[in-house]
Amino acid sequence: MGVKSTVGRSLAPKISGLAPGLTTAFVREALARAIHGVGPLSGAVQAAEKQLAEQHGDVEKAVHEVIEFHVRLAGLQGFVTNIGGLVTAALTIPTNITGLALIQCRMIAGIAHLRGYDLDDPRVRNAILATLLGEDAVSDLVKKKRLPAPPMALATAPTHDPALDTLISGQVATELITKVAGKRMAVVVGRRVPFVGGVVGAGADGYSTWRIGRYADRELRPRARR
Numbered sequence: 282m283g284v285k286s287t288v289g290r291s292l293a294p295k296i297s298g299l300a301p302g303l304t305t306a307f308v309r310e311a312l313a314r315a316i317h318g319v320g321p322l323s324g325a326v327q328a329a330e331k332q333l334a335e336q337h338g339d340v341e342k343a344v345h346e347v348i349e350f351h352v353r354l355a356g357l358q359g360f361v362t363n364i365g366g367l368v369t370a371a372l373t374i375p376t377n378i379t380g381l382a383l384i385q386c387r388m389i390a391g392i393a394h395l396r397g398y399d400l401d402d403p404r405v406r407n408a409i410l411a412t413l414l415g416e417d418a419v420s421d422l423v424k425k426k427r428l429p430a431p432p433m434a435l436a437t438a439p440t441h442d443p444a445l446d447t448l449i450s451g452q453v454a455t456e457l458i459t460k461v462a463g464k465r466m467a468v469v470v471g472r473r474v475p476f477v478g479g480v481v482g483a484g485a486d487g488y489s490t491w492r493i494g495r496y497a498d499r500e501l502r503p504r505a506r507r
Contacts, residue, residue, distance in 0.1 A: 315383050328391055351384055415493055
């Protein structure tokens with residue numbers, strides 16, 4: 282994982298050149314679309330409430346189902362965006378990043394809603410994006426004092442700090458590009474054999490989404506639902 286991360290970070294600037302729109306503004310837009318819905322994908326609250334109804338009001342079972350559904354969804358988009366040949370990389374890298382960000386934001390937002398958080402609260406939105414970084418990255422950033430606190434503390438902070446909006450969005454944009462860049466090293470090899478690249482992409486995105494979902498499950502503890 283260390284080598285993959287290092288390679289990913291070295292390739293990230295090149296991928297940023299291929300997809301200059303993947304900025305802090307892109308991260309906020311992905312979060313907004315995840316919360317409110319886009320195209321055939323319903324909003325996070327609607328999706329979470331559907332799972333809650335199917336689980337007869339059991340919040341914890343609904344959280345589990347939200348995670349499982351988005352893991353499958355991430356795997357599907359990972360397969361589709363990594364199945365083509367090498368010549369499609371310039372097109373599929375931005376698509377893969379966009380799809381992964383949207384799916385994972387929707388999953389975390391759904392969990393946050395089920396646990397009683399207000400998705401319109403800017404503190405909660407920053408907590409969702411911080412969760413998107415993953416537990417290891419958050420711990421490292423907090424240790425280095427580049428992030429003031431873990432997601433739970435961000436969501437329940439006494440006041441909203443607007444400076445955190447840009448800080449967290451920038452970290453998330455970099456992390457998303459790094460993840461996809463590192464994964465590309467394995468996919469490039471897989472692309473030499475039909476469909477193998479898609480299988481690698483599906484596995485990587487599905488596993489990444491599962492880990493983030495489990496982190497959100499542990500980190501965003503229940504509050505009184507409104």
